[in-house]
Amino acid sequence: xxxxxxxxxxxxxxxxxxxxxxxxxxxxxxxxxxxxxxxxxxxxxxxxxxxxxxxxxxxxxxxxxxxxxxxxxxxxxxxxxxxxxxxxxxxxxxxxxxxxxxxxxxxxxxxxxxxxxxxxxxxxxxxxxxxxxxxxxxxxxxxxxxxxxxxxxxxxxxxxxxxxxxxxxxxxxxxxxxxxxxxxxxxxxxxxxxxxxxxxxxxxxxxxxxxxxxxxxxxxxxxxxxxxxxxxxxxxxxxxxxxxxxxxxxxxxxxxxxxxxxxx
Numbered sequence: 001x002x003x004x005x006x007x008x009x010x011x012x013x014x015x016x017x018x019x020x021x022x023x024x025x026x027x028x029x030x031x032x033x034x035x036x037x038x039x040x041x042x043x044x045x046x047x048x049x050x051x052x053x054x055x056x057x058x059x060x061x062x063x064x065x066x067x068x069x070x071x072x073x074x075x076x077x078x079x080x081x082x083x084x085x086x087x088x089x090x091x092x093x094x095x096x097x098x099x100x101x102x103x104x105x106x107x108x109x110x111x112x113x114x115x116x117x118x119x120x121x122x123x124x125x126x127x128x129x130x131x132x133x134x135x136x137x138x139x140x141x142x143x144x145x146x147x148x149x150x151x152x153x154x155x156x157x158x159x160x161x162x163x164x165x166x167x168x169x170x171x172x173x174x175x176x177x178x179x180x181x182x183x184x185x186x187x188x189x190x191x192x193x194x195x196x197x198x199x200x201x202x203x204x205x206x207x208x209x210x211x212x213x214x215x216x217x218x219x220x221x222x223x224x225x226x227x228x229x230x231x232x233x234x235x236x237x238x239x240x241x242x243x244x245x246x247x248x249x250x251x252x253x254x255x256x257x258x259x260x261x262x263x264x
Contacts, residue, residue, distance in 0.1 A: 002163070002166050002167040003173050003236065003237075004041055004172045004174065004263075005035060005036055005039035005041055005175070005260075005262070006176070006233065006236070006237055006260075006262075007036070007127075007131070007175075007176050007177070007258070007259065007260050007261060008177045008179055008203060008233065008258065008259040009032060009126070009130075009177070010025060010029075010126070010180050010256035010257060010258065011048075011123045011179075012180050013026070013126075014026070014126055016077070016129075017070050017074075017075035017078050021249070024247040025247050025249050025256045025258060027247070028246035028247035028258035031246055031258070031260065032130060032258055033131055036174060037135075039174060040172060041132070041139060041171075041172045041173055042085075042172045043088055043141065043169075043173055043174070044128070044131065044132050044173070044174040044175075044176060045142045045162060045173060045175045045176070046127060047145075047175070047176065047177045047178060047179075047232050048121055048124050048143055048178045048229070049123055049145070049146065049178070049179070049225040049226075050121040050124075050178075051119075051121045051143050051145045052106045052145055053145060054106065054145070054147070055149065056149055056150065057102040057147055057150075058096060058102065058103040058144065058146060058147045058150070058158055059103065059104050059105075059106050059144070059147075060093050060103065060104075060106070060142065060143070060145075061089065061107070061118050061143040061144075062084075062089055062090065062093070062107045063084055063107045063109070063113055063116035063117060064083065064084055064086060064117070065081060065083055065084060065116070066080075066081070066084055066118050066119070066124060067081040067082070067117050067118075067119070068121065068122070068124075068125050069125070070126075073122070078125070078129065080120060080133045081117075081138075082120070082132075083138065083140045084118075084141060086113060087169075088166075088169050088171065089105070089142045091169060092161075092162065092165050095161050095162075095164060095165040095168075099157065099161045101154060101157060101161065120143075123178040124178065127176045127178050131176065132174070139174075144162070146228035146232060148228055152212055152216075152227070152228075152231050156212070156231055156232070156234060156235035158232050159231065159232035159235020159236035159237075160238075162235075162236050163235070163236040163237070163238075166236075175236055175237075177226070177229040177230055177232065177233040178229060179225065179230060179257070180224075180225055180226060180255065180256055203230070203245060203248075203257055204245045204248055206243055206245070208233070209239075211234060226257075233261075240263060240264055241264060242262055242263075243259050243261050244260045244261070244262075245257075245259050246260060
């Protein structure tokens with residue numbers, strides 16, 4: 001067993017908590033949900049930019065449960081509670097450490113990891129809402145935070161380690177890069193306008209390998225929160241997977257993209 005499904009999913013909208021003019025994104029999220037269900041994963045690794053941030057380190061949540069809602073976005077009815085695959089989470093921490101990648105395990109609340117309930121950020125909740133989080137029972141999850149102050153090449157290595165840990169787990173694993181893209185599409189938005197935001201479309205052109213060629217200053221100007229997760233996704237998938245671009249919309253100040261990946 002190993003990785004059986006991979007995707008890039010946005011975390012800025014749901015049909016139950018929509019932004020305007022995001023119909024294509026909602027339709028693509030439904031497709032991702034169908035592909036996820038068909039793959040029948042035993043656990044899901046979500047790469048999220050909005051969970052715990054640890055200076056100079058990648059982070060893996062080591063708590064028995066992740067729980068949260070979109071109450072801060074005026075959608076309190078959108079709430080999830082999902083078990084964490086603590087075994088795989090611990091194995092992921094060990095594998096990253098053994099490969100020389102700085103990593104910490106992070107928990108919250110109760111001192112017993114099995115009893116701890118860590119906050120589920122919107123970068124995890126929104127993809128899980130359509131991919132496994134509302135299954136009966138919910139598909140266990142592992143939340144992994146990238147390290148923006150570490151080199152991009154290290155994120156590629158981290159992705160390879162995640163794929164190796166998945167392969168050694170004996171489980172069917174899904175990998176989701178939770179990512180919204182350029183946040184500088186609208187001059188009236190919180191980050192203003194920058195033309196680089198509209199150019200952040202390597203996924204559509206099926207050029208994940210070119211992520212390493214991007215200048216960090218370009219990523220910063222685009223105000224993208226996706227580069228690091230996509231680097232990890234590329235490291236995990238290498239050249240052995242095929243991607244299918246499903247949608248890209250900038251219906252608000254940030255871009256949202258859906259893509260599905262399957263083994264060749």
